[in-house]
Amino acid sequence: MLTVYHLGLSQSERIVWLCEELDIPYRLEVYQRDPQTRMAPPEYKALHPMQISPVIADGDLVLAESGAIIEYILAKYGHGRLKVAPDDPAFADYLFWFHFANGTLMPSESIEMLGAGISGADQLRVGIGSDHPFVAVYTARTDRGFAMIEQRLGKVPYLAGADFSAADIIMLFALTTMRAFTGRRLDDYPNIRGYLARIGGRPAYQRAMTKGDPELSPMLS
């Protein structure tokens, strides 16, 4: 059986959510961040040489990296659901948003986060200050990303187009929980807020957040 190792307040919420959307059997193991440093505990870091989240196991296979895990689960257990096929007009859009999440948007937000100087001793130690020009460069890049998402969601209900897909599952963390780290607000993004309300109404998303991060109120507004 599939085991999902979920680190609280992390990208692995995507994997819990994916399993709930697909309604497949899985075993969930939840790990909490150190309350002082906000870092993953040693037991979580020991799961994979890169010490990153998410991580899954499936038999002898241990697999990390959001994009890889989502594609693996879709291929093995998805039966074609939540993907867009190459002959569908939405195929290129699906690919773009799927890869944009961790290839461009998340790295920009990570630097914005470190400039934001959120609470937590270790983060503050490495924080570079919100007034640093380096942070400004990446905050501007995140701004471009949010503007593009806002524009897209003014035209279509989901990122790949008419239908909810795994592109929404990988992108959502960058629009919700990641904001707990960056402090970014959505006042000027009505289309994104409407999208988040639609996602928040999904029973599978609600189940995933209740199981994975029961103490967190999902950042849907």
Next chain:
Amino acid sequence: MLTVYHLGLSQSERIVWLCEELDIPYRLEVYQRDPQTRMAPPEYKALHPMQISPVIADGDLVLAESGAIIEYILAKYGHGRLKVAPDDPAFADYLFWFHFANGTLMPSESIEMLGAGISGADQLRVGIGSDHPFVAVYTARTDRGFAMIEQRLGKVPYLAGADFSAADIIMLFALTTMRAFTGRRLDDYPNIRGYLARIGGRPAYQRAMTKGDPELSPMLS
């Protein structure tokens, strides 16, 4: 026909290389970085709202993001080549390395790069110094990545396993040209050096580098 917009010394070298490996017809447009700032020229930034490289066009479609472009070209023009199928034992390895490249390794190297304070006025302006603890955190993460790649290439000739694949195409930039920006050396990585020598012997790689970055000596050692 496919148009590949290649920004010199950038991730778009992957797309030129992919087209050469697949031996498909494409039109190549090469743009050079500003010699002072090392930034992309305004004409390149205008190609896509995110102002990122690579970008391709295919009819009316304009598509950015390395992972998305590679998957798009493989699906439309690859006829199954350079991919690993879900029923192949190497499938999960293929997915991991494919997504690891831009999801984890490149973001770490980007911060290492900004700490390295390479030449170029704009980079220096935003540079955060190699002695900053923030840079140290990400340099250690890149170290873990290189150690993992070194170990992998001690067991198999290519990242997905026995066969050369698109996982190698997306990963290679992080091991070669990216080092022009970070200053990282490969003295302690004999398996990676052997791998780079194998890649350097591929006629398609040689053609791609000659066409896309004729003034660059490929960083294969």
